[in-house]
Amino acid sequence: MQTSRRTLLLAGASFGIAALAGAARAAAYPDKPVRLVVPFPAGGATDLMARSLGQKLSERLGQSVVIDNRAGAGGGIGAEAVATAPPDGYTLLFATMGSLTINPSLYKNLRYDPVKSFEPISLTHNTSNLLVVNPAVPARSVAELIELARKEPGKLTFASAGNGTTSHLAGELFKSLAKVDLTHVPYKGSAPAMVDFLGGRTSMMFDTASNFVDHIKTGRVRPLGLTGRKRSPAMPNVPTISETPGMADYDLSLWLGVLAPAGTPPDITARLQREIAVAMATPDLVRQMADAGIEVRLGGPQEFAALIRSDLARWSAVVKRADVKMD
Numbered sequence: 001m002q003t004s005r006r007t008l009l010l011a012g013a014s015f016g017i018a019a020l021a022g023a024a025r026a027a028a029y030p031d032k033p034v035r036l037v038v039p040f041p042a043g044g045a046t047d048l049m050a051r052s053l054g055q056k057l058s059e060r061l062g063q064s065v066v067i068d069n070r071a072g073a074g075g076g077i078g079a080e081a082v083a084t085a086p087p088d089g090y091t092l093l094f095a096t097m098g099s100l101t102i103n104p105s106l107y108k109n110l111r112y113d114p115v116k117s118f119e120p121i122s123l124t125h126n127t128s129n130l131l132v133v134n135p136a137v138p139a140r141s142v143a144e145l146i147e148l149a150r151k152e153p154g155k156l157t158f159a160s161a162g163n164g165t166t167s168h169l170a171g172e173l174f175k176s177l178a179k180v181d182l183t184h185v186p187y188k189g190s191a192p193a194m195v196d197f198l199g200g201r202t203s204m205m206f207d208t209a210s211n212f213v214d215h216i217k218t219g220r221v222r223p224l225g226l227t228g229r230k231r232s233p234a235m236p237n238v239p240t241i242s243e244t245p246g247m248a249d250y251d252l253s254l255w256l257g258v259l260a261p262a263g264t265p266p267d268i269t270a271r272l273q274r275e276i277a278v279a280m281a282t283p284d285l286v287r288q289m290a291d292a293g294i295e296v297r298l299g300g301p302q303e304f305a306a307l308i309r310s311d312l313a314r315w316s317a318v319v320k321r322a323d324v325k326m327d
Contacts, residue, residue, distance in 0.1 A: 029268050033064040035091045036258070039078025039099050040161065041071045041189035045208035045292070049125050049256060050094040052288060056279035071189050074164030075099025076107060083112035087263035089272065093118065097255050098166040101311035105319040106164040114312060118259040120304035121269050122276045125256040125289065126297035128228035129170045130209040131241060132221040137203050142225045142244040145204075149180035157183045159193040159202040164324075167193070169315075170206035170227050170252050172324045174241070177250055197221075208254070209235070210292035228253035234293035255297060257304055273300060 034057075038050045047069065054065035070078035079099045085091035100114040112118075131142065137156070139145035149156050160168040163186045175182050185202050187193035190211060197205045198220055209232055215221045216235070225241035226232060229251050241250045258276060260269055279285070280296050289296055299307070 029089055029271060030061055030063045032090065033066050034061065034089070035066050035068050036094050037068045037070050037078045037082050037091065038094050039070055039072075039075035039096070041191050042067075042069050044161065044190035044194075045127070045210045045294075046094070046096055046190075046256065048210065048292070049289070049294065052285055053094070053124060053258075053276070053279060056282050056285055057275060060275040060279050072162075073107065074103050074162055074168075076103050076110060076112075076164075079103075079114075079117075080111045082259070082261055083117035085261050087119075087261040087265075089260060089264055089268035091261065092121070092272070093259045094124075095257055095259055096166065097311060098164070098169070100308055102166065102169060102315045102319065103164060104312060105316045106324065114308055115305070117262050119262055119264045119269050120301045120308065121258045121260055122273045122280075122301070123255060123257040123297050123299035123304050123307070124276065124280055126295040127254050127256075127293060128209055128226045128230075128232065129166060129206045129252055129254065130212055130223055130235075130238070130293075131170075131174070131204065131206050131225045131227065132197075132212050132216075132223050133204045134197065134200055134202070135219065135222055136200060137222070139224065140222070142239075142241055142247065145224060146178045146180055146244070146246075149178070149182060153181040154183055156203040157185050158204045158206060159185045159187060159197045160205070161190040161193055161207065162186050162188055166252060166254055167205065167207045169319070169324060173250065173252060173318060174206070176321065176323065177247055208294075210294050213292055227251070232293040234291060255307065257299070259304075269301065 036050055036054050038047050040046045051067055054067050058065040070081050075096055075098055082091055082093035104114060133139055139148050158171045190207050196202055212221055216223050223238045225239055227241055241247050277298055280298055286296050
């Protein structure tokens with residue numbers, strides 16, 4: 001009886017020590033800069049969202065949040081860098097939907113598992129891609145663009161942020177549902193794709209709506225349709241692609257969020273979730289995102305993990321149906 005009581009006391013003491021150690025670790029974290037890996041080049045919408053979050057999060061944590069752009073493989077290179085980093089809370093991933101839920105259907109030899117390699121911390125943003133055309137393209141609606149593409153198969157080109165990215169898949173899904181032939185021109189990120197598109201070297205782009213807001217105002221691009229199910233408050237007169245007759249099944253909405261390497265202590269991820277929630281609710285950040293057609297979307301680890309699992313299944317079916325081929 002005494003032995004059992006002693007065992008219980010020791011177990012209770014061990015639990016208390018572990019709890020105190022966790023509390024101490026959480027209180028001490030962070031004691032050096034935190035690296036937020038963005039799996040796309042600087043200058044694009046993903047980078048903009050990450051930097052605005054990083055600035056606010058730095059104020060909350062009392063340490064610098066350093067943006068580390070690791071572009072390539074549709075976000076896969078950056079995701080792999082975080083998956084293999086020490087699980088100490090000092091290397092985080094600013095993930096796009098594509099890098100977590102589309103890449104597994106496109107790349108056979110991924111060096112990370114979207115479910116097992118990460119600890120989801122918080123969803124942060126929700127947005128949509130926008131289909132825009134060069135003003136030289138004589139189409140003023142999605143229906144007219146489809147008609148033009150059918151008359152001249154393969155002549156129209158669409159630029160993307162790279163093979164396997166959402167801007168690539170948006171175009172492939174469009175081709176499949178509209179039954180048209182468009183020529184894909186991949187780049188290493190949205191920024192270089194934008195340069196050639198604005199220079200008139202490609203016919204169209206499907207990319208994050210925020211990338212085009214200023215260019216639409218100046219008439220350098222013509223917006224035809226949003227890839228998500230809802231119109232954007234930032235451009236209420238632009239329809240969704242799904243509003244076009246025959247394109248009702250078209251839907252490519254985009255979410256983003258922050259994750260840590262698997263095994264990161266729960267007290268650290270809980271601290272990060274709390275601080276991200278406060279940072280994302282900052283009025284000037286919310287306003288900045290809204291002006292760019294981006295919605296603040298908060299969701300905790302359980303909701304985030306469930307979304308990753310459900311979208312893995314969803315996009316696997318989409319990729320198969322659209323018959324996406326990697327160049």
